[in-house]
Amino acid sequence: MDRTELNAKLDRMFYPASVAVVGASDVPVKWGNLILTSILGWEYKGKVFPVNPKKDSILGLPCYPSITAIPEPVDLAVLVIPAPQVSGALRECAAKGIPAAVVISSGFREMGGEGARIEEEIVRIAQDGGIALMGPNTMGIASAHGRLEALPTPTGPTPGGLSVISQSGNLGLQVLKWIAHKGIGLAMYAGTGNEAVLHASDLLAYMGGRDEVKAVAMYMEGLADGRNFMDIAREVTARKPVIALKAGRSQAGSRAAQSHTGSLAGSFATYRAMFAQSGVIQVNTPTGLLNTSAALTLLPIPRGNRVGVMTMGGGWGIIAADECEDRGLVLPPLSGQTVTDLDERLPRYWNRGNPVDVVGEGDPELYLHVIETLARWDEVDAVIALGIVGRSRYVEDFIACQERFDGKLYSKELKLAVLKAQIQAEDRVMTGIGRIQQETGKPVLVVALTEEGLSVRRTSYSPVISLSTPEEAVDILAHMAFYGEYLAGRT
């Protein structure tokens, strides 16, 4: 199958007009029930055909004894049946001309022996039948714009720009949950399982070519064909960022990876070189994968590694400066013009350095003036704003305390007014940051006084990302700067 034909079949997999769930079940908590429920429960608009020879109907839908018994065309078959039955079912898929299949079932190469033999057989059937086959031994796929979640547990993501390819089901599912709960916006998800037919690289090529995809995050344990991956990655990274977490970089991890998927993890140094040469952003942890991918999906890409920092209070700024230097980011000393611009609004005793300390000042317009001055200054590529947003949580604590006492001084109205003013001030700052990002084309990362890690705020301009700590913001910017510099260096 050439790339064009394959991509057309993957369109049918991720944007199917109809789905057959082979091995659908009405027994709660069985996989054949979980997958069907996830598909039905999450606004999928196409037709769904349960297949199970022992049932007439499941979850209120007519049930078919076999795939070939389905009276209408089927774009995607999801197989949730025991491994020994998979070959037969796939032959039926081929007979019916179904272009795409996801084999959830396990019990193949990862088990060795008979399982490995069956896997070879299904590869032949898929190839002969022209079936784009995902898996086996995968937790499934998702397509947020296609409103399809063929997964054991639904995640209900907002449709958006981030695509995920994962060689681990558990880890992939967890990343999906994070994306959904944090509202980052998902395009597609592919759990590639044993990669008997479709490989992570095929999915990268496919997702890289789709307009709705703004960035691709990959969790990988091992690649069958590094050269092929590099060729595809180089092509994709010219247009959109690819972020990869390669697991098994240690001896213990590499041993565990081999026993997990049976794939050879390969030398980590080789992967690192491959990533660097093809502009793939390498992260080392799941949080790094999520945070960096979210930022690259939603924010402008910095052109280099120079950062302007605004801080409320010294401590946070110092920590941010330390982390920047550790991660290869540079804090240029303020230019004379920048100092003059900042003098306009800051109290006369301000520190005149980068980080800019706004000390105790409480005016959102002042913050925005500082952020905008830094963002418009041509010697910085990105801005970090520390300790401004999230004070409404402090006000809430204060109100709770005041009410525990007696509330005599602060009336209910006054308390609500103070809280409302704080929330509005923070909204003004966040919207202003959205505007500044949009106008300057430079990312502004907010570090908020909250505990929730990454959070996304949609504004009337570009979305704004906040983190809980300076180290998270710096980690993201370091990865973004790598990509910005890679793009700048390409001819």
Next chain:
Amino acid sequence: MDRTELNAKLDRMFYPASVAVVGASDVPVKWGNLILTSILGWEYKGKVFPVNPKKDSILGLPCYPSITAIPEPVDLAVLVIPAPQVSGALRECAAKGIPAAVVISSGFREMGGEGARIEEEIVRIAQDGGIALMGPNTMGIASAHGRLEALPTPTGPTPGGLSVISQSGNLGLQVLKWIAHKGIGLAMYAGTGNEAVLHASDLLAYMGGRDEVKAVAMYMEGLADGRNFMDIAREVTARKPVIALKAGRSQAGSRAAQSHTGSLAGSFATYRAMFAQSGVIQVNTPTGLLNTSAALTLLPIPRGNRVGVMTMGGGWGIIAADECEDRGLVLPPLSGQTVTDLDERLPRYWNRGNPVDVVGEGDPELYLHVIETLARWDEVDAVIALGIVGRSRYVEDFIACQERFDGKLYSKELKLAVLKAQIQAEDRVMTGIGRIQQETGKPVLVVALTEEGLSVRRTSYSPVISLSTPEEAVDILAHMAFYGEYLAGRT
């Protein structure tokens, strides 16, 4: 003042029978109002005397025109008045024999000129009057067992074992908020401000000697007397862990630190050597400070760096193994006896390696068997358990999805029963881990499928800490192992 006398005065500061708030105000959002409200709002049991010559009463309390006008003894004076008035107020404190004062006001050495001169003056007054003086230019102190928060915003912590010393007000306050919101349990907090009289080292000596303190977390920008700190730290770390975040380790950070407090940050290498020699655990980020301090306050201390990992699914285990190796932790291969013990409960195809993959098994007793086998094995010092707890969130998502669909198959009763069973299973696991920790004296860190970062679960045995990601758990264990090995190496 010798150490015994000083500590007696610090007892009066942190466990005062009465507090005067000098500069108390009834104008909302003024500092003199915020501090008074925080003290009154948070169950402080002693007497509170507002001092303000312009008022007869504030927040329903009689108000005094001066400190000397207060008709009863005062243990602690909190000063929230303009810098030029502080000398006079302190002289009154001395005249009245008040043993302890916290000077919140700013406008001293950090402003230079006249401010620096006043600071010299208040040092003399405090020394002559025998006043233990915190600050100036501090956001205040807190004492959770003493039910006192002399802070601009209350945090309402659970009384517990962690003490915090901070040379930054904003950062210290944020750490306090985290401690309160996450229920870690606080003993005391000291924001040391300009350290005109009391230094961070004095507080370390004091807190190190109090039984209710289980661990001390320090944020520092610069020390006036490194030798003195080392002597004190060596003494304290023999009995309890001290965790330090030294900011200003980069050039940019060090410049910012100097402009922030005026203290010389000093070479980071010197600090690193100092910490290593005195058994102080060095962390680089606020999250590292919080997470490591929480674990060392609540969990047993490992004797070394050997880790047993249990994982649900391969991916998480590989990441954990990679992170362990990066951070100097060792995953010993399973011994023959351990394999035999695990064979008892695990399915026959289990991976027989460390990490132990429990694959798709869903039985809490099996998880506990694996965790207990690892914890009791004499070749590991600590255990990480990945991907078990937090699945109730998955079940909640599943139920929401099923209800969006039609709820036909799963009755309300069945759904609630499934959720309840999951929550009970997780409770069983967490309680079992508490027991295993207590019986084996080894920490077991849980990585849960949630987004909230560190969270503390109180069980009927020892408390259990869970994190969101393997990298957080490994970071904590690496720091704990450093301390365990330091203790083992002391004569």
